Amino acid sequence: MAIIELRDLEYQYEESDEKVLKGLNKKIHQGEWLSIIGANGSGKSTLSRLFNGLSQPTGGSVLVLGKKTTEEDSLQMIRREVGMVFQNPEHQFVAPTVRDDIAFGMENAGVPREVMLERIDEVSRWVNIEHILHMEPHRLSGGQKQRAAIAGILALRPQVMVFDESTSMLDPNGRKEILETMNRLCRESGLTIISITHYLEEAFMSDRIWFMKAGRIEKDVTTANIPDQLEWMEAEGMPLPYKYQLYREAKKRRIDIRTLRTMVEGE
Numbered sequence: 001m002a003i004i005e006l007r008d009l010e011y012q013y014e015e016s017d018e019k020v021l022k023g024l025n026k027k028i029h030q031g032e033w034l035s036i037i038g039a040n041g042s043g044k045s046t047l048s049r050l051f052n053g054l055s056q057p058t059g060g061s062v063l064v065l066g067k068k069t070t071e072e073d074s075l076q077m078i079r080r081e082v083g084m085v086f087q088n089p090e091h092q093f094v095a096p097t098v099r100d101d102i103a104f105g106m107e108n109a110g111v112p113r114e115v116m117l118e119r120i121d122e123v124s125r126w127v128n129i130e131h132i133l134h135m136e137p138h139r140l141s142g143g144q145k146q147r148a149a150i151a152g153i154l155a156l157r158p159q160v161m162v163f164d165e166s167t168s169m170l171d172p173n174g175r176k177e178i179l180e181t182m183n184r185l186c187r188e189s190g191l192t193i194i195s196i197t198h199y200l201e202e203a204f205m206s207d208r209i210w211f212m213k214a215g216r217i218e219k220d221v222t223t224a225n226i227p228d229q230l231e232w233m234e235a236e237g238m239p240l241p242y243k244y245q246l247y248r249e250a251k252k253r254r255i256d257i258r259t260l261r262t263m264v265e266g267e
């Protein structure tokens with residue numbers, strides 16, 4: 001069974017006269033890391049809010065573990081199984097310390113106290129925040145904040161985590177930390193990851209890429225063969241990571257890749 005399935009999914013904002021999502025049919029599988037890329041306004045964030053029932057479809061449906069997000073009885077399960085990490089975690093913190101904040105979410109979910117303490121230890125180890133558990137969330141660096149927010153969600157044991165441009169406000173180090181966290185969660189803990197990003201090098205780390213354009217999923221490609229994808233990405237005006245730009249340029253000019261290596265590395 002797909003962990004998330006989109007069936008003829010449509011979405012239209014009330015005050016708008018055009019659909020933002022136009023009939024999406026897709027399945028997302030357990031344990032995969034899916035990236036969603038596409039220009040501003042193509043519908044990525046709208047779609048991400050439909051994954052866990054934060055918004056409801058205006059046409060078609062979204063199923064999480066076989067249950068429609070519109071079913072009142074399933075919504076609580078769905079919200080727990082699909083965690084969301086946004087661009088700015090600031091507004092997600094409610095408690096005076098990181099530790100209390102993680103505990104607060106679990107308290108709300110009715111997790112027993114002994115289990116809570118164990119989970120705080122466990123998730124802080126996973127995302128490397130053991131040393132900042134006593135700190136006030138607003139005093140943390142961007143990357144630490146984002147990791148603390150991730151810990152709060154992980155403590156609820158979701159099967160899917162959705163990241164909507166969660167690295168875009170971070171410096172390169174902070175970004176690297178979050179990406180390493182995503183990678184570990186997916187590869188070692190089997191979490192299903194959906195990450196919306198405008199950094200292609202991040203998308204290339206995942207298993208599969210959806211390219212959204214004007215409310216449709218125009219491409220659904222595996223990252224097993226990145227060189228085959230570079231041409232359309234370039235044609236869509238996406239800035240390729242440097243090493244791929246170099247590769248494309250060399251190919252265009254028919255420079256042998258081995259020659260390039262010699263040029264870069266010396267004889």
Ligand SMILES: Nc1ncnc2c1ncn2[C@@H]1O[C@H](COP(=O)(O)OP(=O)(O)O)[C@@H](O)[C@H]1O
Nearest residue numbers: 013016020038039040041042043044045046047
């Ligand atoms: N709350 C809203 N009300 C009306 N239109 C919206 C709202 N949020 C987003 N939109 C419109 O929906 C389209 C898709 O937006 P969004 O899902 O945020 O795209 P992306 O995340 O890919 O930039 C855009 O045209 C945007 O202007």
Ligand SMILES: [Mg+2]
Nearest residue numbers: 044045046165
């Ligand atoms: Mg967005």
